[in-house]
Amino acid sequence: MTTEDGPLASFTAELDSAVILTDFDGTLSEIVVDPGAAVPLDGAVAAVEGLSRVAHTVAVVSGRPVDFLAPFFADTVELVGLYGLEWRRDGRTGRIPEAGRWRAVVADTVARARAELPGDVHIESKGLAVTLHYRTVPERRGTIEAWAATWASRTGLHVGAARCSVELNPPVLVDKGRVVSDAVSSPDVRHACYIGDDHADIAAFAALEASTENGLDTRRIAVHGTETPDELVAAADLVVDGPTGVVDLLVSLLGDQPAAVS
Ligand SMILES: [Mg+2]
Numbered sequence: 001m002t003t004e005d006g007p008l009a010s011f012t013a014e015l016d017s018a019v020i021l022t023d024f025d026g027t028l029s030e031i032v033v034d035p036g037a038a039v040p041l042d043g044a045v046a047a048v049e050g051l052s053r054v055a056h057t058v059a060v061v062s063g064r065p066v067d068f069l070a071p072f073f074a075d076t077v078e079l080v081g082l083y084g085l086e087w088r089r090d091g092r093t094g095r096i097p098e099a100g101r102w103r104a105v106v107a108d109t110v111a112r113a114r115a116e117l118p119g120d121v122h123i124e125s126k127g128l129a130v131t132l133h134y135r136t137v138p139e140r141r142g143t144i145e146a147w148a149a150t151w152a153s154r155t156g157l158h159v160g161a162a163r164c165s166v167e168l169n170p171p172v173l174v175d176k177g178r179v180v181s182d183a184v185s186s187p188d189v190r191h192a193c194y195i196g197d198d199h200a201d202i203a204a205f206a207a208l209e210a211s212t213e214n215g216l217d218t219r220r221i222a223v224h225g226t227e228t229p230d231e232l233v234a235a236a237d238l239v240v241d242g243p244t245g246v247v248d249l250l251v252s253l254l255g256d257q258p259a260a261v262s
Helices: 009-013 044-052 066-072 103-116 138-155 176-183 201-214 230-234 242-254
Strands: 018-022 057-061 078-081 086-089 092-095 122-125 130-133 158-162 165-169 191-196 217-224 238-241
Touching: 009 191, 009 217, 009 242, 018 176, 018 242, 044 057, 044 242, 057 176, 066 078, 066 086, 103 122, 103 130, 103 138, 130 138, 138 158, 138 165, 176 191, 176 201, 191 201, 201 217, 201 230, 217 230, 217 242, 238 242
Parallel strands: 018 057, 018 191, 057 078, 191 217, 217 238
Antiparallel strands: 078 086, 086 092, 122 130, 130 165, 158 165
């Protein structure tokens, strides 16, 4: 595929009016057993940063905290963490104020999960959210889901599903769909794409689809892997094969623009 006739040729031709949004885990990074060990694929950061210097907006939109993502990317790349509860723009972090009052509840949740769940369940504390991972112990899924449902009903936290994990989040109305809607709301945006591999990315695809009513040129790009939800693939305009396929796509998006040196 060449840049001139590729599925994103219209983006490359007008990068200064293009919004490029991408998930992190399973999209820019391979899925790994220890979530703390995930790193972007070779070439991913250079391509993302290169695009961020010429495109209207480039943002990494993730369920991770921004503090996890920030060390990987230059400040030209916007970061949206915890599905929109927090963000980092121009090197400054902001958070939705109403989420902050859930920090103590989340800390209590982490402590209770460590005390009550089997020791082989990986408990990822994210500050304003917590993720319970069962990738290495799939037989624990039922136990984790039941514990999360009970704990959520007692605290008011919301339960969300992700790849081989259950998440407990503050009941604040944000999701990746809201993030996408906000990112494409500027009148000088003409093209927008979103790249993702997980359940939470379905809302982003839906928001992108809705934005076509405003005449936006959009692409919903699913990253195919063994755990990618069928619903996400079914809703995609384009499917790429794993994070390697994402890097190839980002490089092709750049066209003749140089990737950042990192
Ligand atoms: Mg992902």
